[in-house]
Amino acid sequence: xxxxxxxxxxxxxxxxxxxxxxxxxxxxxxxxxxxxxxxxxxxxxxxxxxxxxxxxxxxxxxxxxxxxxxxxxxxxxxxxxxxxxxxxxxxxxxxxxxxxxxxxxxxxxxxxxxxxxxxxxxxxxxxxxxxxxxxxxxxxxxxxxxxxxxxxxxxxxxxxxxxxxxxxxxxxxxxxxxxxxxxxxxxxxxxxxxxxxxxxxxxxxxxxxxxxxxxxxxxxxxxxxxxxxxxxxxxxxxxxxxxxxxxxxxxxxxxxxxxxxxxxxxxxxxxxxxxxxxxxxxxxxxxxxxxxxxxxxxxxxxxxxxxxxxxxxxxxxxxxxxxxxxxxxxxxxxxxxxxxxxxxxxxxxxxxxxxxxxxxxxxxxxxxxxxxxxxxxxxxxxxxxxxxxx
Ligand code: GLN
Numbered sequence: 001x002x003x004x005x006x007x008x009x010x011x012x013x014x015x016x017x018x019x020x021x022x023x024x025x026x027x028x029x030x031x032x033x034x035x036x037x038x039x040x041x042x043x044x045x046x047x048x049x050x051x052x053x054x055x056x057x058x059x060x061x062x063x064x065x066x067x068x069x070x071x072x073x074x075x076x077x078x079x080x081x082x083x084x085x086x087x088x089x090x091x092x093x094x095x096x097x098x099x100x101x102x103x104x105x106x107x108x109x110x111x112x113x114x115x116x117x118x119x120x121x122x123x124x125x126x127x128x129x130x131x132x133x134x135x136x137x138x139x140x141x142x143x144x145x146x147x148x149x150x151x152x153x154x155x156x157x158x159x160x161x162x163x164x165x166x167x168x169x170x171x172x173x174x175x176x177x178x179x180x181x182x183x184x185x186x187x188x189x190x191x192x193x194x195x196x197x198x199x200x201x202x203x204x205x206x207x208x209x210x211x212x213x214x215x216x217x218x219x220x221x222x223x224x225x226x227x228x229x230x231x232x233x234x235x236x237x238x239x240x241x242x243x244x245x246x247x248x249x250x251x252x253x254x255x256x257x258x259x260x261x262x263x264x265x266x267x268x269x270x271x272x273x274x275x276x277x278x279x280x281x282x283x284x285x286x287x288x289x290x291x292x293x294x295x296x297x298x299x300x301x302x303x304x305x306x307x308x309x310x311x312x313x314x315x316x317x318x319x320x321x322x323x324x325x326x327x328x329x330x331x332x333x334x335x336x337x338x339x340x341x342x343x344x345x346x347x348x349x350x351x352x353x354x355x356x357x358x359x360x361x362x363x364x365x366x367x368x369x370x371x372x373x374x375x376x377x378x379x380x381x382x383x384x385x386x387x388x389x390x
Pocket of ligand 1: 097
């Protein structure tokens with residue numbers, strides 16, 4: 001058989017999504033790939049039903065249906081503290097995944113360096129390889145997940161074209177403070193580089209932490225490409241609706257990349273999702289209240305079992321420390337991946353091994369999420385308590 005490209009031989013499938021497949025195979029409670037087990041808001045479903053008959057069913061404008069972009073510009077203007085031009089500053093993509101890939105392909109030439117915080121959402125590794133970029137990893141050091149700004153300046157000195165900032169951060173739940181963002185932004189301006197942000201968990205930031213968009217900081221709009229999606233905010237991960245927002249020059253390039261990658265996001269789904277984009281502020285308050293309760297329920301459960309974990313400032317992910325189990329003779333030599341597989345089969349709960357997120361050699365953390373009904377969270381905790389019985 002003729003050889004495949006080098007590119008596909010340098011990364012594996014997504015471990016996050018692989019864990020979902022294994023979890024389903026064994027009928028486990030899936031706390032690995034992050035998506036909710038509850039329905040999207042009824043208003044959005046009603047709008048979808050309406051779109052089924054009223055349309056549209058043909059291509060929308062490739063970079064997003066006009067009404068979708070208009071609604072999006074209006075909604076996001078608040079967090080950016082400025083007007084967003086829906087015609088020149090937005091590209092609607094097939095999920096946040098395409099948004100990030102599109103951003104990377106728009107700004108990177110093969111060999112360009114891009115800074116990535118570690119732990120990082122695993123897509124960024126593949127995004128770098130597919131766009132030809134060479135990652136420079138900046139450690140976010142557990143348990144606080146703070147970083148050394150001098151390493152960021154080193155990266156820019158080495159010529160990094162951009163830095164990817166996932167805020168709030170998947171998998172570690174870090175919410176970057178204004179000071180941290182200002183410091184990163186200042187360096188990006190000094191070295192004339194881009195900041196690419198991934199803000200898909202913007203509405204899951206727990207008090208007293210606050211979400212600040214990099215693009216809203218003084219002078220940063222022109223240097224920032226914001227990637228985002230509707231998946232988590234409206235519980236519609238399967239709809240694959242994402243977007244990029246950035247300065248017109250960048251977006252002009254991104255429109256071309258997107259056009260030839262996917263042409264466009266699903267037209268009837270954009271139509272239905274406009275309803276969500278027009279929700280009042282109370283929708284986001286309620287969403288946050290819901291996730292705040294789930295987070296507390298899950299954290300309390302972990303504490304009752306006595307499992308060591310971080311307390312995420314944002315997102316719906318928690319890193320749990322499994323070192324005490326790996327130290328047992330039974331698990332001697334286990335990798336975190338093997339431990340997760342064992343957990344699916346023997347405990348009935350699926351997690352993602354931490355090593356899929358860290359550049360550094362980390363084998364003692366697993367990522368669990370709590371975007372689940374209260375009953376499922378309780379059942380997951382009951383099952384996890386069996387870890388102590390083995
Ligand atoms: N962001 C989610 C996670 O980390 C999953 C997103 C995806 O699989 N596309 O689990």
